[in-house]
Amino acid sequence: MRLKLVAVAVAALAPVVAMLAYNEVALRHQRNEEVRASAAQAARQASSEVERIVEGLHGLLVSVSAMPSVRHLDVGTCNEALKSVAESIPNVSTIFVVGLDGRPVCGSTAFPDGVVFSDRDYFRQILKTKDFTVGTYTQSRLSDKHVLPLAMPLMEGDVLKAVIVSGIRMDWLQNRITERGVAPGNAVTIADGKGTIVARVPLAEQFVGTVIPDEYQRLVHAEQPDVIEVTSRDGMVRIVGYRPIALPSSPLYVSASFSKPEAFAPIERATLMNTLAIIGGALFSLAAAIFIGNRFILVPIWRIADVMEKWRGGQTSARTGMTGSDELAVVGATFDRLLDELEERRRRNDEAEAERILLVRELAHRVKNGFTLVQAIARQTFSRSDPERYNSFAERLAALAGTYDLILSGEASASSVREIVSAALRAHVASEAEHIRLDGADVVLPADIALPLSLVIHELATNATKYGSLGSEDGTVAIEWKRDQGRVLLLWTESGGPPVSKPTKRGFGSILIERAFPAKARARSHSDYRPEGLVFELAFSIEEPAAKGDIESCSRETVHTSGR
Structure with missing residues (x-):
């Protein structure tokens, strides 16, 4: 019975638990969509900022290409002009012009002896496309600092005359991304075309200069931006919004990742509180069900069952003595009336049985008397004339009398x-x-x-x-x-x-x-x-x-x- 009462309490709590579970699932789904949208938005914002920086430097190189000293490759005047421009722009390390043979012509800083740039990827790309190019993460041969090269062709009509080169300082770009700030557990990553990370917030010292793992290289060159869920190298599950380098306006790969545990922390806390509330409510309901069940259901039932056991054991005077208006009290009172009626019937049956036994004994006595009378008549009639047949008849008659005696006595x-x-x-x-x-x-x-x-x-x-x-x-x-x-x-x-x-x-x-x-x-x-x-x-x-x-x-x- 206790189990049934517990089942009733559980059944009462089931709709509440189901509703909370549904709300939990709905909230998690809604939060997941919100985080995905936020990740995509953060990736767009970071990508837009990188694009503005690159576009600004692109405009700078266009202006430089229009300078007469640069266009005529006047080395002395070109060096002074480029030095003046580079000193006024803090985000670039140097600006210089490279000839088609890869050797520097003029620049904002002095060139080491024998330095050439013909082996650089961006230089080869310029010779091939004759278009503005963003290079890959590299160490500058002029300043020994890590830079992201930018190159632009110097054209004279349709003929490539030279290549104008500059580079974004990676320390400046890292500081710029760091100033934007990210929430705890979130991250912003910028990588070049080869997947080399050029800036990251946080933990720049661990990630800058490393290459994005092979399983995620597909994101760098994906055809469309998207949002996915991954496990990063620091072991944290993240929701990542990314913009690949393949987009026309994306010179670099940019991703913004949100820590899933951090994003779902408020929901986890709410879930914990709801779970504790459900457990507390369930324990209270079970305790109340057991107490109320014992007091108002089990005790009356045990009382009725105890009377039934006593009745089976021969205590026919046992009664529940229950009175009242509740259902179990009515059952107990009805049971008492039933026992009273059964007791009365048993008394009447005992009287009837006593009368029946008396009648059966009287009938058995009369039947045996009848057989005795028949045997006496037979003995007087032919016992002397045919003793053998009389003895057989007498034995069979005695056997028949014994059979009837057994039937009538029931023994x-x-x-x-x-x-x-x-x-x-x-x-x-x-x-x-x-x-x-x-x-x-x-x-x-x-x-x-x-x-x-x-x-x-x-x-x-x-x-x-x-x-x-x-x-x-x-x-x-x-x-x-x-x-x-x-x-x-x-x-x-x-x-x-x-x-x-x-x-x-x-x-x-x-x-x-x-x-x-x-x-x-x-x-x-x-x-x-x-x-x-x-x-x-x-x-x-x-x-x-x-x-x-x-x-x-x-x-x-x-x-x-x-x-x-």
Whole structure:
């Protein structure tokens, strides 16, 4: 019952838990979409800033290319002009002009001896495309600092004359990104076309100069920007919004990543609080259900059950004494009235049983007196003229009287099948050896089975004497029995008597044979009225039913009960 009360409490809490779970899923989905949108927005903003920086330097190089000293490659004047420009722009390291052979022509700083730039990727790209080019993360040969090279062709008509080169200082770019700031757990990454990280916030010292892992290189050259969820090298799950370098306006790869644990921290805290609230509410509900159940449900039920057990134990005066208007009190009061009524019925049944026993004893006494009177008449009539036949008659009469005495008294004891059958037939045949054949194992029957079997055999013998083989001088009866798995199978076969036909109606004998055995015996019988004599089959159990399967198998037997 406690489990049922707990189940009721759980069922009451289930809708609340389901609603909270739904809200939890909905909030997480909504938060996930918000974080993804924020990551995409942060990536766009960072990319736009990088684009503005590059565009600014692009405009600077265009202006430089228009300077007369640069266009005419006047080395002295060009050096002074470029030095003046570079000193006024803090985000570039140097500005210089390189000839088509890769050797510097003029610049904002002095050139080391023998320095050439023909092996640089951006220089080769300029010779190939004759267009503005953003190089890759490299160490400057002029300042020994890391820079991001920018190169622009110096054209004279359609002819490439030289290459103007500058470079964004990586320390300046890192400081610029750092100044923008990021929330704890978030990160902004900028990488060149080869996937080398040129700036990162936070942990620049760990990541700048390293290459994006191979499994994420596809993002650098993806066709479209997107938002994905990844596990970064620091082991944190992040939601990353990225803009690839393949976009026309994206000179660099830019990504903005949000820490998923940090982003979901408010929801996790709310989930924890909701979970604790649910657990507290559940514990309170269960405690209340147990307390209320014990006080108002279990105690009354145990009280009723205790009275029932006492009643079974013989304390027929036990009562619940329950009164009140609640349902269980009404049940207890009704149960008390039922016990009062049962007690009254039992008292009346005891009185009726006492009267019945008195009548049965009186009937048994009168029947035995009748048999005694018949025996006295027979003795006076022909005991002297035919003593042998009189003695046979007297024995059979005494056996019949004993059988009726057993029936009327209802007394019996455990006996073997052979003893029961022999005792029941003794009143119907003068010599058992001439008319009866018994064949079977030594099977002992309990008292409550022995008496019904005696009644059935007596009824069969009576019918055989009146209509069958025992009424003929040459008639015989074969009785065979065996025990099979707790059941006794008995076969009664008549032969040598008058022709037999099936009776047109059921008599008292048929009903007696059908109902003589108690229900626990699960008795089954079948009568076959053959012309040469009756064949009667009987099966009954002498053990308590052990399993439901056994009962079901027995109930499937085809049963026909008849009598004569």
